Amino acid sequence: MKRASLHTLGCRLNQAETSVLESQLRKEGYELVAFGQPTDLLVVNTCSVTKEAERTCRYVVRKTLKHSPEAFVAVTGCYAQTGWQELRSMAGVDLIVGNQFKWDLPAMLPATEHLRKAPKPEVVHSKTIDRDDFILPDYGTPHSTRASVKIQDGCNVMCSFCLIPFARGHERSRVLEDAIREATLLAAAGYREIVLTGVNIGRYQQDGRDLLALIDALERIDGLERIRISSIEPTTIDDGLIERMAASSKLCPYLHVPLQSGDDTILSAMNRPYRVKDFAKLIERVVRAVPSLGLGTDVMVGFPGESEGAFLNTVRLAETLPFSYLHVFPFSPRPGTAALRMNGSVAPGLVRDRATRLAALDRAKRMWFAERHIGSTLPILFEAGETDGFASGTAPNFLRVAVAASDYLTSTTRSVRISAASERWAVGQVLPARHESKAPQTLSLVSIS
Ligand code: SF4
Missing domain, CATH: 3.80.30.20 (tm_1862 like domain)
Known part of the structure; x- marks a missing residue:
């Protein structure tokens, strides 16, 4: 099975779109591997809001080709739309796809058994972008709660x-x-x-x-x-x-x-x-x-x-x-x-x-916001994983709240009494469960065909 690694630069919108591309590639038979792992295909969904984002794109391509020199590299997103001429001369890039054609990218890849580096990049780009309302070709499988x-x-x-x-x-x-x-x-x-x-x-x-x-x-x-x-x-x-x-x-x-x-x-x-x-x-x-x-x-x-x-x-x-x-x-x-x-x-x-x-x-400001909540009880939706011995999640108003780590909190909403504050988050204790319901520990999107 061919491996594909996707990397997102920039905003939450790009993350949502990468998630859709991942679903499309999975259906095409790719095994998705984490960025940084050996791969046969790299897809970079780029940003062009700052010069820094463009530099990061170059870095991501170079880094991948170091451990996977034969990886086919496809670049899409905002930098592919606005900077395709520069991207054409970036070493190691095989396919450049402007935003207008982003969802066709999986179909543009050579059949997986012929996925080989190209002598020069193919560019699929148009200056104009549709103005019509849209539906998405697939739905993503988000990695977080x-x-x-x-x-x-x-x-x-x-x-x-x-x-x-x-x-x-x-x-x-x-x-x-x-x-x-x-x-x-x-x-x-x-x-x-x-x-x-x-x-x-x-x-x-x-x-x-x-x-x-x-x-x-x-x-x-x-x-x-x-x-x-x-x-x-x-x-x-x-x-x-x-x-x-x-x-x-x-x-x-x-x-x-x-x-x-x-x-x-x-x-x-x-x-x-x-x-x-x-x-x-x-x-x-x-x-x-x-x-x-x-x-x-x-x-x-x-x-x-x-x-x-x-x-x-x-x-x-x-x-x-x-x-x-x-x-x-x-x-x-x-x-x-x-x-x-x-x-x-x-x-x-x-x-x-x-x-x-x-x-x-x-x-x-972060400190002030966290301190404001000391003494209050908030419903916290917990995320997976732990940091420095704490599990954390967010309140409806996006205050980040941490409690002593516990696996069973992942993806549950629990009442937490806030007792301390820092610039990073508010800290509290989970109150005994009364009205809580549980979500699956491992979140996965049902398949859609
Ligand atoms: S032009 Fe850019 S910064 Fe201004 S509203 Fe639109 S997306 Fe936001």
Whole structure:
């Protein structure tokens, strides 16, 4: 049996898509092996959001060819879409598949017995990407307790730093019934929590049905305990969604809302469609309606023209708003984006310094969020494995909670009384079981043909 190893770079959406590719390859007769193990086929699902992600792609290919010099290497995803010319000259790459053709990749591979390295890479790519709503060709088998369900792709916003509209095309949504079918199968297989993923999921719109209509249908699925929204743009969070989050027992009180900058001049140069006042008002509204909210954000440092004053505006806003964590990114100039041509570049040392200062704030925010919960009792959905003698899982608001390790906690939801806090997680004790139900210890998706 031929072996296949898949490696994902970048976001949760890429992870969800790799999972679908894995299912397709399994059906084609491949044995899936962990990345780093000898293999006959390597598939890299790439990211192009930062220069670093591209460098990692090169590293992943080199590393695999060291232990498996004859491995056939296929590269797909956002870098294959936007950087296929550079990829063509990358040593060891045999097949480059743009995002438009990602799901055809398994069919493009030579028959397994003829899987040999090519003298030069074949490129399957088109500049344009479909705008139609979509169904997925297969469903993934997630590796964790939380299963990502892709509901949307593409973006029309054109932020000046972002390559995603070029890499993934215009907005389009997954056919609602197809998403529901996958979520139903996941629930039946024992997955308790699904995470709705996409590029701009607040813009979900399929045949007149919006994100709230999709959530309505998901809430009716038996056995599904939690529905979590992944990153969502601030301009797409409306009162209907806030009210649903406040009232629902399934929609998790959690939002990850990218801020990017706390300075209006920079937001305007970024072409972000809101200003600081709008963002702060939105957060105020959500927190008033959903007091238990867990709130994450993305912040970019070193965008062209970011003065010390502009950076301090970001720091002050991030300090003021009740974020439970910050993801801090240095600006990465990407070819083809408007920001590449902007004046006012920030010195790399200064960018690093600003990132370090915000990383310290991130740690303080995490500590504050964990401390807030000391003395409370929360339902924790436990994950597999242990770290440093602790089993851990998440609360509905995404607080990570650890307890003394125990195998039988995996994939169960248990009441935990929080007694201590750190930057890493809150620590507590599992209360005696009363209303708990068990999910299978080993999660596996029922097969779909
Ligand atoms: S909203 Fe802006 S940052 Fe987000 S994917 Fe669209 S263009 Fe990129």
